Amino acid sequence: MDGDTIRRALAASGPYLLCCVILLVLLEQLSYLRKKGPLPGPHLIVPFIGSAVPMIRHPTRFWERQAALAKSSGLGFSADYLVGRFILFIRSTELSHKVFSNVRPDAFHLIGHPFGKKLFGEHNLIYMFEQRHKDLRRRIAPNFTPRALSIYLAIQQRVILSHLRRWLELSSPSKPLRLRLLCRDLNLETSQTVFAGPYLTPAARDQFNRDYNLFNVGLMAIPFDFPGFAFRRARLAVTRLIQTLSGCVSQSKDRMRAGEEPSCLVDFWMHDSLREIAEAADSGAPPPPETGDLEIGGHLFDFLFAAQDASTSSLLWAVALLESHPEVLEKVRAEVAALWSPESGKPIGAEQLREMRYTEAVAREVVRFRPPATMVPHIAGEPFPLTEWYTIPKGAIVFPSAYESSFQGFTEPDRFDPDRFSEERQEDRVYKRNFLAFGAGPHQCVGQRYAINHLVLFIAMFVSLIDFKRHRTDGCDDIAYVPTIVPKDECQVYLSQRCTRFPSLLM
Numbered sequence: 001m002d003g004d005t006i007r008r009a010l011a012a013s014g015p016y017l018l019c020c021v022i023l024l025v026l027l028e029q030l031s032y033l034r035k036k037g038p039l040p041g042p043h044l045i046v047p048f049i050g051s052a053v054p055m056i057r058h059p060t061r062f063w064e065r066q067a068a069l070a071k072s073s074g075l076g077f078s079a080d081y082l083v084g085r086f087i088l089f090i091r092s093t094e095l096s097h098k099v100f101s102n103v104r105p106d107a108f109h110l111i112g113h114p115f116g117k118k119l120f121g122e123h124n125l126i127y128m129f130e131q132r133h134k135d136l137r138r139r140i141a142p143n144f145t146p147r148a149l150s151i152y153l154a155i156q157q158r159v160i161l162s163h164l165r166r167w168l169e170l171s172s173p174s175k176p177l178r179l180r181l182l183c184r185d186l187n188l189e190t191s192q193t194v195f196a197g198p199y200l201t202p203a204a205r206d207q208f209n210r211d212y213n214l215f216n217v218g219l220m221a222i223p224f225d226f227p228g229f230a231f232r233r234a235r236l237a238v239t240r241l242i243q244t245l246s247g248c249v250s251q252s253k254d255r256m257r258a259g260e261e262p263s264c265l266v267d268f269w270m271h272d273s274l275r276e277i278a279e280a281a282d283s284g285a286p287p288p289p290e291t292g293d294l295e296i297g298g299h300l301f302d303f304l305f306a307a308q309d310a311s312t313s314s315l316l317w318a319v320a321l322l323e324s325h326p327e328v329l330e331k332v333r334a335e336v337a338a339l340w341s342p343e344s345g346k347p348i349g350a351e352q353l354r355e356m357r358y359t360e361a362v363a364r365e366v367v368r369f370r371p372p373a374t375m376v377p378h379i380a381g382e383p384f385p386l387t388e389w390y391t392i393p394k395g396a397i398v399f400p401s402a403y404e405s406s407f408q409g410f411t412e413p414d415r416f417d418p419d420r421f422s423e424e425r426q427e428d429r430v431y432k433r434n435f436l437a438f439g440a441g442p443h444q445c446v447g448q449r450y451a452i453n454h455l456v457l458f459i460a461m462f463v464s465l466i467d468f469k470r471h472r473t474d475g476c477d478d479i480a481y482v483p484t485i486v487p488k489d490e491c492q493v494y495l496s497q498r499c500t501r502f503p504s505l506l507m
Contacts, residue, residue, distance in 0.1 A: 035086045035393045040069035041079035050081030052222060059220075059481040063374070067091055067404055077386070083223060087397045088386075089375075093408050093434050095386060096400035099378055100441035105129050108378040108398065110443050115223040116377070119215075119235055121242065124302040126443065133442065136299070139291075140446055142272040143265045149453060150350040151263065152194045156454055157347045159190045160461050165502060168466070171495040176471035180482070180490035183315045184308070188212060190454065191304045191311075197264025199248035208244055211237035216309070219483045238301065245304075246297030253293075266300060303447060307454075313372035313484040314363075314455050316491040320477060321366060321416050322463065323470045323493070328418060329463060332359050336460045342499040348460060356456055361421035363455040364428060369416050371437035372484040374403035402436035403485075409434040467498045 025047045032045055042051065055062040066089035069078035076092030090096050103110050110126045113119055117127065125136055142148065163186040171177050188209060192200055200208065218234020225232050252270045262268045273290070280287045322329045336359060339352045377399055384392045392398060407413040409431040411420060420427040428435060438445035445451070462468075470476070476489035 032081050032086060035396065036079045037390060039075065039077065039079040039088075039390070040073040042081070045081040049083055050085075052083045055082060056220065056222060060479050063089070063401075063481075066399075067401065070404075082397070085397050086393065086395070087399065088392060090398060090400045091404040093405040093436070096402075096405055096436060097433060097440055098386065099398055099400045100376075100436075100439060100443070102384070103129070103378070103441060103443050106382050107380070107384050109381050111377050111379050111397070113219065113377060115231070118223070118225060119218065119231070119238060120302065120305075121238065121298050124298050126302065137446055139273065140269070140299075143268045144447060144450055145268075146350070148262070148265070148268045149450060152265070152450065153350060153353065153453065153457065154347055155194050155264070156190055156457050157461065159186065159193055160458055161465075161503060163189070164461065164465055167495055168497055173494065173496075176492035176494055178490040178492050179316055179319060180312070180486055183491075184312045185209075187308050187311045187315070191307050193264070194450075195265045195300055195304060195307075196245065196248040197252075197267060199251045199264075199266070200244070204244055208241065211241050211244075212308070215241065215305075216483075220481070242294065242297045242301050244297075245300040246293040249293040249296045249300070265303070266296075269296070306445065307447065307451065309482075309484045310372035311451060311454055313370065313486055314366055314451075315458055316486050317370040318363070318366045318455060318459050319462065319468065319493060320470065320487050320491050321369065322362070322459070323468060324477075325416055328362060328416075332362055332459060333463050335359055336464050340460065340464070342461075342464050342503050343501060345503050347503070348457060353453065353456060353460075356460060357423075358418065359459055360452065360456050361418040363452055363459060364421045365416060365418040366455065367437045367452075368406045368410070368435060370479075370485060371402045371406055373437070374481075374485055375399040375401050376439055400436070402439075405434045405436045463498075465497070465499050465502065467496045469494045 028047060029045065033043075045051070046053075051062065066078050066080060070076055070089055070091035076095050077088055077090045080087050080089070090099065099108050102108050109129075111117065112124075112126050120126075125133070125140075128136060163182065167177060167179075167182060170182075189205075192205060192208065214230075214237035215234045218230045218232075218237070221230035221234070223231045225235065248266055249270065252264075252266045253274070256262070256267060256270045256274050260267075262271045273288075277287050277290070322332065335356055339355055340346075340348050377397055380392045380394055380396045380398060383394050386392050410427055411417075411425075419425060433440075438448040438451075471489075471492040471494060473489055473492075476487060476492070478488040479485045480488045480490075
């Protein structure tokens with residue numbers, strides 16, 4: 001067939017192809033309008049990609065508009081369309097709880113990301129249901145006992161201290177330091193060391209850091225799973241990260257079988273698993289099913305992802321909010337100084353940490369005021385009656401907003417006020433349903449005590465060791481998504497050493 005024949009064939013078929021495209025676009029519009037019903041949201045959508053471009057280019061503006069539509073309509077939720085997916089944004093706390101409490105095969109599936117299964121893999125904790133999910137959470141529980149958390153405290157402080165030293169070395173009186181990437185590096189090293197302990201070599205850590213950066217970039221990219229696209233690079237990076245972590249699991253098993261004491265999270269997990277197997281053998285009962293190294297590696301990656309970016313967000317907001325509320329900063333410094341001195345050369349112990357009640361109230365208020373994971377995506381596995389008059393269609397992605405709930409119910413919710421978590425006011429109990437930063441229902445964050453400990457430790461050490469002043473610019477405190485929320489200016493500060501000398505025994 002020559003070129004002229006091909007051109008004539010294409011010219012003849014052109015109108016039919018155009019009609020097919022127009023038909024597909026029309027059917028897509030009609031499907032969207034049918035699912036949307038009376039909900040607030042765009043009446044017309046861009047074919048095939050919907051609002052993906054404005055969501056990626058200006059995520060803060062996009063989600064603020066969804067929240068404004070949900071609020072102004074009085075319905076508590078709004079609709080939109082992203083890359084072939086009908087989505088619902090839920091502002092109402094009560095409707096959010098309805099989603100969180102109905103994670104099951106015939107209702108909602110927690111996905112963590114609109115294209116999470118493709119990105120995270122199939123075996124992560126967030127994709128499990130009912131008994132299988134309960135069994136895994138039971139096996140995870142020994143990783144967060146008081147004994148385990150006390151061992152993590154020493155690791156966390158060593159890492160925090162080493163990074164604060166480096167920040168001071170990088171600081172300059174004439175040029176502010178951007179803390180976002182520095183906090184990310186601090187948290188990545190903390191997560192690696194707490195979760196995988198001695199099992200990551202320096203070379204493995206370097207590769208791990210490169211792969212995790214690829215993963216972070218892919219999280220915010222258009223989900224085109226083709227060579228050369230950021231999403232594909234992120235997916236392949238996750239595969240390598242899980243393989244690396246599965247190698248740590250194997251090494252930990254060998255070390256625990258040799259009778260060594262647990263020194264990191266994976267050790268506590270493997271130690272308890274081997275104990276269960278030994279107890280079953282002693283009693284003559286069938287041994288419990290052993291989870292494969294690769295699957296546990298997937299769960300460790302899930303922990304790391306949950307701890308890494310969320311914690312980075314909280315550390316940045318803690319610095320920003322303490323600097324802009326000097327009366328709060330003064331109270332934190334006074335409380336910490338009464339319990340711990342950097343010059344003592346001793347780390348903060350578990351008992352001292354428990355006594356830092358005001359500092360913990362500050363940490364909890366940071367998380368309420370700026371919840372890192374502002375939304376927790378779920379997908380409707382089946383049609384679900386959300387209200388008496390609206391049923392969520394099967395396949396819709398639902399975004400319950402922890403951020404919007406944080407500004408409902410609480411006394412003067414727009415004010416940064418750590419005293420709301422005091423013993424006298426107890427707003428953490430009174431308005432417990434509105435505090436959704438760690439989720440709710442069966443998939444509530446299993447490591448929230450670890451996360452709060454980490455934030456309290458960072459605040460206590462940072463304000464004791466360092467004097468800091470914010471480099472303020474217009475809009476510096478505006479919210480930016482990266483993918484968790486951070487100050488728009490990435491928290492630019494001037495730093496100087498506050499203490500007489502840095503603790504030496506923490507290293």
